[in-house]
Amino acid sequence: xxxxxxxxxxxxxxxxxxxxxxxxxxxxxxxxxxxxxxxxxxxxxxxxxxxxxxxxxxxxxxxxxxxxxxxxxxxxxxxxxxxxxxxxxxxxxxxxxxxxxxxxxxxxxxxxxxxxxxxxxxxxxxxxxxxxxxxxxxxxxxxxxxxxxxxxxxxxxxxxxxxxxxxxxxxxxxxxxxxxxxxxxxxxxxxxxxxxxxxxxxxxxxxxxxxxxxxxxxxxxxxxxxxxxxxxxxxxxxxxxxxxxxxxxxxxxxxxxxx
Amino acid sequence: xxxxxxxxxxxxxxxxxxxxxxxxxxxxxxxxxxxxxxxxxxxxxxxxxxxxxxxxxxxxxxxxxxxxxxxxxxxxxxxxxxxxxxxxxxxxxxxxxxxxxxxxxxxxxxxxxxxxxxxxxxxxxxxxxxxxxxxxxxxxxxxxxxxxxxxxxxxxxxxxxxxxxxxxxxxxxxxxxxxxxxxxxxxxxxxxxxxxxxxxxxxxxxxxxxxxxxxxxxxxxxxxxxxxxxxxxxxxxxxxxxxxxxxxxxxxxxxxxxxxxxxxxxxxxxxxxxxxxxxxxx
Numbered sequence: 001x002x003x004x005x006x007x008x009x010x011x012x013x014x015x016x017x018x019x020x021x022x023x024x025x026x027x028x029x030x031x032x033x034x035x036x037x038x039x040x041x042x043x044x045x046x047x048x049x050x051x052x053x054x055x056x057x058x059x060x061x062x063x064x065x066x067x068x069x070x071x072x073x074x075x076x077x078x079x080x081x082x083x084x085x086x087x088x089x090x091x092x093x094x095x096x097x098x099x100x101x102x103x104x105x106x107x108x109x110x111x112x113x114x115x116x117x118x119x120x121x122x123x124x125x126x127x128x129x130x131x132x133x134x135x136x137x138x139x140x141x142x143x144x145x146x147x148x149x150x151x152x153x154x155x156x157x158x159x160x161x162x163x164x165x166x167x168x169x170x171x172x173x174x175x176x177x178x179x180x181x182x183x184x185x186x187x188x189x190x191x192x193x194x195x196x197x198x199x200x201x202x203x204x205x206x207x208x209x210x211x212x213x214x215x216x217x218x219x220x221x222x223x224x225x226x227x228x229x230x231x232x233x234x235x236x237x238x239x240x241x242x243x244x245x246x247x248x249x250x251x252x253x254x255x256x257x258x259x
Numbered sequence: 260x261x262x263x264x265x266x267x268x269x270x271x272x273x274x275x276x277x278x279x280x281x282x283x284x285x286x287x288x289x290x291x292x293x294x295x296x297x298x299x300x301x302x303x304x305x306x307x308x309x310x311x312x313x314x315x316x317x318x319x320x321x322x323x324x325x326x327x328x329x330x331x332x333x334x335x336x337x338x339x340x341x342x343x344x345x346x347x348x349x350x351x352x353x354x355x356x357x358x359x360x361x362x363x364x365x366x367x368x369x370x371x372x373x374x375x376x377x378x379x380x381x382x383x384x385x386x387x388x389x390x391x392x393x394x395x396x397x398x399x400x401x402x403x404x405x406x407x408x409x410x411x412x413x414x415x416x417x418x419x420x421x422x423x424x425x426x427x428x429x430x431x432x433x434x435x436x437x438x439x440x441x442x443x444x445x446x447x448x449x450x451x452x453x454x455x456x457x458x459x460x461x462x463x464x465x466x467x468x469x470x471x472x473x474x475x476x477x478x479x480x481x482x483x484x485x486x487x488x489x490x491x492x493x494x495x496x497x498x499x500x501x502x503x504x505x506x507x508x509x510x511x512x513x514x515x516x517x518x519x520x521x522x523x524x525x526x527x528x529x530x531x532x533x534x535x536x537x538x539x540x541x
Contacts, residue, residue: 028356028373035372035379044379047386060480066480068316078319131316131489133473135377137309138319139489217477251378258474259385 042250052256059258061185065216068129074140077132077198079206082171082178085226090170097209103152105196107166107231110157117196117210123147123155126193134220135253144214146195150188152230158184161234165245167213168229173246178223181236181244181255182215191216194227219257221247268476272535277443279531284407287398288526290390295503297387298464302500303365304372304380310351310364312497316488325494328364335362388468395461402457411445412454418447436517439536460503510528 034040077162093101105113127145153165165187169178186192193214196203203209211238215222222245236242241249248255280288311324318324327338328350335351337344348354353366355374367373371383402408417423427447430436437446445453469475470482470492486492514522518534525531 028368032372032374035383044382044386047382047389050389051385055472055474055478059474063477065477066483072316072455074317074319074322076319076321078321131473133471133489134309134319135381137305137471137493138311139317140319141317217474219473247378250377252382253378254381254385254466259469 008116026136048254048256051254051259055256055258059217062190063217065130065191068131068141070143072141073129073143073199077140077142077207078138079204080134080220082173082225085171085205087172090226093207094205101210101228103211103227104229105152105156105231106229107233108159108162109153109232110199111155112149115152120147120152120194120196120211123151126190126217127197128191128193128214130191130214130216130224132220135257143198143199144193144195145197146193146211146214148190149192149194149213149230150190152194153187153232156232158232162232164233164236166231166236166239166244167224167227168231169224170226170228171215173218174250176240176246178246179240180213180222180226180246181233181239182218182222186215186217187252189215190218215259221245221253222257232239268489274532274535276530276532278529279443279525280529281405281407282529283398283401283405285526285529287394290394294387294390295507297383298391299370299500299504300369300371301380301387304370304375304382306497307363307365307370307375307379307380308377313490314487314494314495315490316483318490326497330362344534361503371482379402385420388465391461392465395457395465412450414447414450418450423447434449434516436534438534440533442533443531452509456506460499460506464496464503467499471496 004038034055079250101117103115103120105115124147125145126148127143129141129143130143133139149165162184164183165182166179166181169180171178182192191214193209195214196209196211198204198207203212208223208227211227212225213223213227233239236244240246243249243252244255245253247253288357310328311318312326313322313324325340327336328346329336329338330351333352334345334347334352335349337346337350345351349366350364352360352362355361361367363370363375370380372379402412424447431448436442437444466482467486469479470486471489472488478487479501482492483489486495521532521534
C-alpha cells in the first residue's frame with residue numbers, strides 16, 4: 001500500500017509523455033518500448049513464478065516470520081496507503097466505535113458468517129510483534145493482536161474446491177474498493193491474523209480500523225486494511241482484472257509478494 | 260616465450276598470442292555485464308520509491324536515516340549523516356526530456372524504466388537477480404573445479420608481501436603495465452579485485468538481497484542476524500552496489516589504458532596479444 005504509487009490516469013499521462021520524448025531521446029524511449037512489449041512482460045512475469053515456486057519449496061508451510069520484543073518496536077508505526085476511508089458509511093461506523101461493523105465470510109464455505117467485532121474479539125486471540133515491510137523498502141515493527149484467520153475459516157467450513165481467500169476492504173482508491181488475496185498456505189499460516197489492536201491500543205483508523213490483515217511473510221500491500229468481507233474462491237479470474245489484488249491489477253505488482 | 264620463437268626478421272616481430280580467457284569466463288563476463296547493468300538501473304528505480312537508508316531492523320520516514328536523497332522547493336540534495344551536498348540537476352531534483360522538473364532521487368536516464376514504476380523496476384530486478392545468482396554459482400563451481408582459481412587467481416605466498424603489493428600499486432599509479440610474458444598472468448591487484456568481486460561483493464549482493472525478503476526471513480532467519488536486520492541489509496546492498504560501480508570504472512579505465520582492442524578481443528575470442536617487452540621479445 002503506497003502513497004507514491006500513481007493512479008492509472010497519471011501512468012497513462014506519463015506513457016504519453018514518453019511517446020513525446022521519443023523524438024528527442026530515442027535510446028530511453030527504446031528502453032521503455034522494450035519494457036512495455038508484451039513478449040517482455042511475459043518473460044518478466046517468469047521471475048515472479050520462479051520466486052513463488054522456489055520460496056514455496058524452500059520455506060516450511062508454518063515457518064514463522066521473526067517475532068521481536070517490546071524493546072524493538074518502532075517509535076511510530078508509519079501508516080501508508082489509505083489513511084481515512086472516504087464516505088458517510090465508514091464515518092458513521094467510526095463515530096460509533098465500529099460496534100456495527102460486520103465481516104461477511106462467504107464463497108466456497110459450508111456456513112456463511114457475518115461476524116461483529118465483538119464476535120471476533122470473543123474468539124481465541126494471538127499477539128505478535130512483527131516487522132512490516134513495505135514494497136517501497138521501509139520497515140516498521142509493531143505489536144498486533146487479533147484472531148487467526150484459520151479459526152474464522154474453520155468456523156465457516158471452507159469447502160474442498162477453495163484455493164484462494166479474497167479480502168474485501170472499505171477503502172476506495174481511485175476507481176475501486178481495495179482488495180487482496182492469498183493462497184490457502186498463507187491463509188492458514190499461524191501468524192496470519194485479522195488484527196484489531198496495534199501496540200496494545202485499538203487499531204487506529206490510519207492503520208486499518210477496525211480490522212486489518214497481517215500476512216507476515218509477504219510485503220505490505222498484501223496486508224489489506226478496513227476488511228469487511230472474506231471470500232473463499234476456486235479461482236482469481238473473476239476478482240478485479242484477475243491478478244488477485246488492487247495493485248496487482250493496476251500497476252502489475254507481484255501477486256506473490258514474498259520478496 | 261622462448262627466444263627460439265622470435266622470428267628471424269626482428270624489425271617487425273609477430274605478436275605472441277596467448278589463450279587467456281576460456282569459454283566459461285567469456286560467456287559469464289558478458290552475461291554478467293548486461294545483468295549487472297540491468298540490476299543497477301532497476302535497483303536505482305527501487306531505491307527511488309524510498310530514497311532513505313537506515314541501520315538496524317526497522318526504518319521509515321519518522322526514523323533517522325543515515326543517507327537521504329531528497330528535495331526542497333528549488334534544490335535536490337544528498338545527505339549522508341550530517342554532511343549535506345547540493346545535487347540539483349542530478350539527484351533529488353532534475354529535469355526530464357520534456358523539460359519537466361522531477362523530484363525522484365535518481366534521474367530517468369539512470370533507471371529502468373525511465374519513468375517511475377516501482378512495479379516494473381522490481382520485475383526487472385527480481386528476474387535478473389536469478390541470472391546473477393545462477394550464473395555466479397555455476398562460475399564459482401567452474402573456477403574451483405576447472406582450475407581457474409588455482410592456476411590464475413590463487414595468490415602465491417610471495418605476492419602477499421606488502422612490498423610486492425606496494426610495488427604493484429606504484430606501477431599502476433604510474434600507468435606502467437606488465438609487458439611481454441608477465442602480461443599473460445594476473446598481477447596481485449588484479450587477482451585481489453577479481454577474487455573480491457566473485458567471492459565477496461557479488462555473494463554479498465545476493466545475500467543482502469535475500470535478507471530483504473520477508474519470505475526468506477521466515478526460512479533463514481539467521482540472515483537477519485548476520486547483517487544486523489533488514490534495513491542494515493538494505494544499506495549494505497546499496498553500498499556494495501556502488502563498490503561494484505567503482506570496480507567497473509577502474510576496470511574500464513584499465514582496459515582503455517592497457518589497449519582496448521586487444522583487451523576486448525581477448526574477452527571475445529579468448530586470445531590475447533602480449534604487449535612486446537622493451538628488448539623486442541614478447
